[in-house]
Amino acid sequence: MSTTQLLAPNVTAQHWADPSHPDDRPFIRRYIFSTDHKTIGNQFMFMSLFFLLVGGALAMMIRWQLGWPGQPMPGGGVLPETMAPGGILLPEFYNSLVTMHGTFMIFFAIMPLLVGMFGNWLIPLHVGASDMAFPRLNMMSFWSAVPAGFIMLASFVVEGGAAGAGWTAYPPLSAVPEYSGVSTGQQLWCVSLIILGFSSLMGAVNYITTIVNMRAPGMTWMRMPLPIWSLFITAILILLAIPILAGAAIMLLFDQTIGTTFFLPEAGGQPLLWQHLFWYFGHPEVYILILPAMGVASEVIANGSRKPIFGYPAMVGAIVAIAFLGWIVWGHHMFQSGMNPLLGSSFMLSTMIIAVPSAIKVFNWLGTIWRGDIHFHTPMLNALAFVGMFVIGGLSGVFMASTPVDIYIHDTYFIVAHLHYVLFGGSLFAIFAGIYFWFPKFFGRMLSPTLGKIHFALTFVFYNLVFFPMHNLGLGGMMRRIYDPNQYGFLEPLQPMNTFVSVFALALGVSQLVFFFNILWSLWRGEKAPENPWRSNSLEWSLASPPPHGNFEAMPAVYRGPYEYSYPGRGEDFWLQGEPPDGGAVHAPTGGAPVGEGVPQ
Amino acid sequence: MSEAAAIHAHAPRPMEGIRVYNVKLGMWVFLLSEVMFFSGLIGAYIILRFANPEQWAAPGEVLNVTLTAFNTFMLICSSVTMVKAFAAIEHGDQAGLKRWLLATIVLGAAFVGIQVFEYIKLAEHGFVPMASQYAADGGGPLYGSTFYTMTGFHGAHVTIGVLCLIFTLVKALRGHYTEEYYSGVEIMGLYWHFVDLVWIILFTIVYLI
Numbered sequence: 124m125s126t127t128q129l130l131a132p133n134v135t136a137q138h139w140a141d142p143s144h145p146d147d148r149p150f151i152r153r154y155i156f157s158t159d160h161k162t163i164g165n166q167f168m169f170m171s172l173f174f175l176l177v178g179g180a181l182a183m184m185i186r187w188q189l190g191w192p193g194q195p196m197p198g199g200g201v202l203p204e205t206m207a208p209g210g211i212l213l214p215e216f217y218n219s220l221v222t223m224h225g226t227f228m229i230f231f232a233i234m235p236l237l238v239g240m241f242g243n244w245l246i247p248l249h250v251g252a253s254d255m256a257f258p259r260l261n262m263m264s265f266w267s268a269v270p271a272g273f274i275m276l277a278s279f280v281v282e283g284g285a286a287g288a289g290w291t292a293y294p295p296l297s298a299v300p301e302y303s304g305v306s307t308g309q310q311l312w313c314v315s316l317i318i319l320g321f322s323s324l325m326g327a328v329n330y331i332t333t334i335v336n337m338r339a340p341g342m343t344w345m346r347m348p349l350p351i352w353s354l355f356i357t358a359i360l361i362l363l364a365i366p367i368l369a370g371a372a373i374m375l376l377f378d379q380t381i382g383t384t385f386f387l388p389e390a391g392g393q394p395l396l397w398q399h400l401f402w403y404f405g406h407p408e409v410y411i412l413i414l415p416a417m418g419v420a421s422e423v424i425a426n427g428s429r430k431p432i433f434g435y436p437a438m439v440g441a442i443v444a445i446a447f448l449g450w451i452v453w454g455h456h457m458f459q460s461g462m463n464p465l466l467g468s469s470f471m472l473s474t475m476i477i478a479v480p481s482a483i484k485v486f487n488w489l490g491t492i493w494r495g496d497i498h499f500h501t502p503m504l505n506a507l508a509f510v511g512m513f514v515i516g517g518l519s520g521v522f523m524a525s526t527p528v529d530i531y532i533h534d535t536y537f538i539v540a541h542l543h544y545v546l547f548g549g550s551l552f553a554i555f556a557g558i559y560f561w562f563p564k565f566f567g568r569m570l571s572p573t574l575g576k577i578h579f580a581l582t583f584v585f586y587n588l589v590f591f592p593m594h595n596l597g598l599g600g601m602m603r604r605i606y607d608p609n610q611y612g613f614l615e616p617l618q619p620m621n622t623f624v625s626v627f628a629l630a631l632g633v634s635q636l637v638f639f640f641n642i643l644w645s646l647w648r649g650e651k652a653p654e655n656p657w658r659s660n661s662l663e664w665s666l667a668s669p670p671p672h673g674n675f676e677a678m679p680a681v682y683r684g685p686y687e688y689s690y691p692g693r694g695e696d697f698w699l700q701g702e703p704p705d706g707g708a709v710h711a712p713t714g715g716a717p718v719g720e721g722v723p724q
Numbered sequence: 725m726s727e728a729a730a731i732h733a734h735a736p737r738p739m740e741g742i743r744v745y746n747v748k749l750g751m752w753v754f755l756l757s758e759v760m761f762f763s764g765l766i767g768a769y770i771i772l773r774f775a776n777p778e779q780w781a782a783p784g785e786v787l788n789v790t791l792t793a794f795n796t797f798m799l800i801c802s803s804v805t806m807v808k809a810f811a812a813i814e815h816g817d818q819a820g821l822k823r824w825l826l827a828t829i830v831l832g833a834a835f836v837g838i839q840v841f842e843y844i845k846l847a848e849h850g851f852v853p854m855a856s857q858y859a860a861d862g863g864g865p866l867y868g869s870t871f872y873t874m875t876g877f878h879g880a881h882v883t884i885g886v887l888c889l890i891f892t893l894v895k896a897l898r899g900h901y902t903e904e905y906y907s908g909v910e911i912m913g914l915y916w917h918f919v920d921l922v923w924i925i926l927f928t929i930v931y932l933i
Contacts, residue, residue, distance in 0.1 A: 252738070256746045324757055332750045336741035343739065362757045370764035374873065382854040383869035385768065390855045390865045391776035396768055403764075678738065 137253035137337075140673030148672070156266070158258035159672055161565055163265050164243030168558070170265075171235040172639070174272055178227035181220050183632045188212045188220075190625025192607045192618075205284060214606045215304050218287030219279070221604045225290030226312065229412065230319055231272045233546060236554045237415040238323070238361065239268065242330055242354050244561055248663035248670065249351045251339025251679040251701075256332040257325075264325035271319035278311040286312035289604060291405070294386035294397050298378040306379070313376040320369040323361050330358035339662070341681030345439070346700070348661045348685040349432065352439050353418030356446045357411050364407035371400035398460055402453035410449040413513075413545060414442060416553030417484060420506045422685075423556045424488050426659050427503030428495030429696050431686040434487045441480035441487075448477045458526050459533045467526050474524035481517050485510060496689065496696070500657070501575035505556035508583050512548025516541055519594065534604075537597025543590045555579070555638070562642070563656050567668045568649030574641040581634035588627040592620050658697045661685045665699050751911040755918050758881075762922050765877065766929065769870045779864030786851055786860050786867070788842060789931050795838045796927050799882075802831035803920045806913045816903035818896070825893045825909075828916070832886040839879050843872075871930060878926055881919045888912060 146153070157163060187196045199210030206216040243261065247254050255261045278285040285308040288297035292312065300306035334355045338347070347355075374385040375397065384390035386397045425432040432438060454462060454470035462470075488510050497503070519541040523529050532538065555578075563569045599617050601608050608614035608621065655664040662679055663670060679701045687698040742749065773780055783789060805827040812820030846852075850859030853872040858865040892912050895901065901909055 257750060260750075324754070327757070328750050328753050331753050332746050336738065336744075336746050336749060338739040338741070340739060362753060363760045366757045366761035367764040370761050370768070373877075374765075374768065377853070377869070377873065382856055383873070384855040384865055385772065385869060385873075387855075391772070391779055392866065393771060393775060396771050399771075400764060400768065 137678070138673050139253050139678070140671040140676050142671070142676060146672050156262060158254070158262045160243045160247050160255050160258070160261060161669060161674075163261055164240050164245075165565055166265050167235050167239035167243060167268075170269060170272065171232050171240060172642075174227050174231035175236070176639070177276065178224050178232050179632055179635060181224040181227065183629060184212060185217070185220050185224060186625040186628040188217055188606065189608070190622045190628075192609055215287060216284060217606045218289075218303065218604070219285040219305070219308070222286045222289050222292075222312075223275070223279070226275065226286070226316075228546070229290060229408070230316065231268075231275065233412050233550050233554070234323070234408075235268060237412065237419075237550060238326060238354070238357060239265070241350060241415055241419060241557055241561075242326060242358070244565060245348075245350050245663075246330055246333050246354060247337070248666070248674060249348045249661050249685075250334060250337055250342055251662050251675065251681060252333060252337040253673045253675065255329045256337060257329050260325045261329050264322045264329070267318055267325070268322040271315045271322060274311050274315040274318065278308040278315075281307040281311065284308050291401060292375065292397075293401075294375065294378065294394050295388070298375060298386050300379070310376060310379050313372045313379070316372050317369050317376075320365045320372075323365050327358040327361040327365075330354055331362065334358075339679045339681055342700075345436065346681060346684045348418075349421040349435075349438055349442075350415065350418035353414040353421075353442050356442050357414045360407045360411050360414075360446055360449065364404045364411070367400055368404040368408075371397060371404070395457075395460060398457050399453070402456045403450075405456065406453040407446075407449045409545075410446055412550050414446065416509065416550040417442070419557040419560075420509045420553045421488070421491075422659075422661075423502045423506040423560050424491050424510070425686045425688060426560075426657050427498050427500060427506065428492045429498065429688045430491055430495040431684075431688055432487065433490030433493075434483075435684065435686065437483055438487055441483040444480040445477060448473060448480070452477065455524055455529070458529045464526075471524055471526050475521060478517065478521055481513075485514055485517075500559075501570070501572055501579060502556040502560035502657070504576065504579045505552045505559065508579070509549055509552040509556060512544055512552060512586075516544030516549055519544060532597055534602060535597035536593045536601045536603065539603055540590050540593035540597060543593070547586060547590065552582075555582075558642075560657060562645070563652030564663055564666075564668050564670070566646060566649075567652050568645045568647075569652050569656060570645045570649060571641050574637055574644075578634065578637040578641065581637065582631065585627045585631035585634060589624055589631050592624050596620060596624070655697075655699075658695070660687060660697050660700055662699075662701050665701050745907060747907045747911055748914070751914050755914065758918060758922075762874075762877075762925075765874050766925070769874060769929070772866050772870060776864065776866055779866045781860070781862030781867065783932055785862045786846070786849075787871070787931055788845070791838065791842060792927060792931055795835055795842075796923060798831050798838075799835050799920050799923055802828045802835070803917055805831060806916045810906070810909050810913050813896075813901050813903070813906040813909050818899065818901075821896050821901065821909065822893065825889060825896055829886055829889045829893060832882055832889060832916075836879060836882050836886065839875065839882075874926055874930060878919070878923055881922070885916055885919050888915070 148157075153159075154162065157166075184196065187199075193211060195210030196207065196212060197210075199207045199212070202210070205213075207213060212220070243255075246252075283300070283305045285305070286292065286297070287303045287305045288309060292309070296302050297309055300309070303309065334347075334351060374383070377383040378386055378392075384392040386392050386394050388394060421432055421438060452470060452474045454466060455474045458467055458470075492507075519537070523532065523538065523541060559570055559575055596617055599614070601614055601617055601621075609618060652668040654666065654668060657664075662675075662681070665679075666674065680703075681700050682702065682704055683698060683700055685700055689696045690698050744752070805824045809821050809824035809828060812818075812824055846860075849861070850857070851863075851868055851871075852858055853869045855865035855869065858868050860868070889912060892908055895908060
């Protein structure tokens, strides 16, 4: 930065790629403590995939216990006596499994994949910047997420084991060690999430500043690719929701350690206060976990259909509407916690209204596919699965929003089915789509399409066989975090269905190895990626794969929206955002005014 | 304006954004999240206090309002000196910048010092955050818990602010800031005023009401 700052306050000196200079950063600055957003995105990918494996392994253990209750788990002998004596999982350990599966998947897998990985990969490239607004803050964001994850992981080996009060950590169970049998683990849970909160905040500050201030000339708000819109809104949600969680987690930590009674009723504390604070964070969090997935799916679906996204302004409006409504619905998690019925009804209504912008998005995806020239490449298959699964998950959400129905299905496997339909069927399929789509850009190698399609087919089939029957388990009355359903006579008839689910859950787990093998194999042996393998439009596809440090050689110019597929009268069915209209001399558009000459808006 | 127009004509510039430079925008955005953090704590305070009015002593009964009023006055003064520091560098007054930054540091550090002194005195009288050891003449354990959590986190913010101010002063001593480049001082001021503002709210609801 220099004196230009006062002349043009929004200009930050950007260090563009210089083809005449070789990249001479030493190894440690290049691959470990790198400030390059692309490297940080890659780091987030590897970290989150590791925790996805951890969370998946925990899920496999949960399913073993539910499928074959009380029987020794194959390979369970390696676990210590405090977890699984003789390979039989202890109930206390099962509580930790359920808690940590949720915690790892939400905070250390899905969230960093969607926000950390896609946010870092895409934002500077999509808006045409050389890097994030605050590259060093960005590096700190990643390097504080890593210790947070390992603190969480380490809680398995401390005395008393890992946190066991559920990922929602309701007090008094979470606040008093005698109740759950876990003391240090529950404290580490709080500490880890507080550190992770700092990581998320640093990311959010970076994303918002970069998107607002560093868009290349011509990149108007309504020409931004939809992943950027969704990441922008998500960053605002993170910015406002995470501090609430941090504050609540700090109070919980004080209850656990120094003996305050914020959430403990014996001295006037309020257990319900935790639920309000947690869900006031928790419901925006739900949209943090789905909005970027929607953005990624929109990008891939438009590309796979070779058509402009249907209703771009409505898509943007729906993202904003979902994010706004997400702040006034938290009470629907608490219908069973004791609430004024009038308040319950208003939460019911506000929740159901969210179905409207969600449906707008679904119909717009269908409208995009409608009569398109559909290419069923691996990203497209996953994105289509995202739409289908999101519809099922969204519809079961409407059931739960209805108070009378929720009183029956609250905390049953119906909830488990619903949240996995949106988080696995929704978010994770979109993550798969995004990784297949952008992996070539960031690693310079294509992922194997054959392995990709095998992975998709196995995942899609097994996924539905695992999670669809859970709706029935829940309607049959099976409780959400129960260790052994057979202790109740009325749940015994559900055992065959539980075994069925577990068999396919194990198969689902194993079939993910195809995905991990594909990534590792393609990193070294994959086909070399061309600049624009998917014939897509956004700015990154005009750069080398992977793009050089600094991304662009000079500030790029943007001439049109990101979804100009199959433009009538053009030979190609795509039109790069940075390609000048007449294909000839570059009219570098200058700052400020959007450039629209000869370009359909 | 002509100079800016010249730049405009020759070099491509990014979209106008919101005409606030990056570091300043980043600080504003960060402060939004800080607002939410303190809102969470204050919200919890309101809920707990309304549910347990008997656990709160009358204003001044347990807490030393006079001492804290003086402390509040010092913090407000430190906001004024911060503005003076910013105004100085805006006009290129290096000596003024250093002088007013130093004054802000002294006032901020004094605030933290008095707060620590206040904590020690209160703890001597049994006013502690631990529910089982609460023994003050009035109020109940939640009074102590919420008091220390809210003022403690504010105190932590002031402490961090003082450390950042020292960092800013070191940079100022090295001649880092100029009439044309002073974003570091400006965002320091934003943070400092925010911390001051939070204190005015906390002082009102914790000590006066």
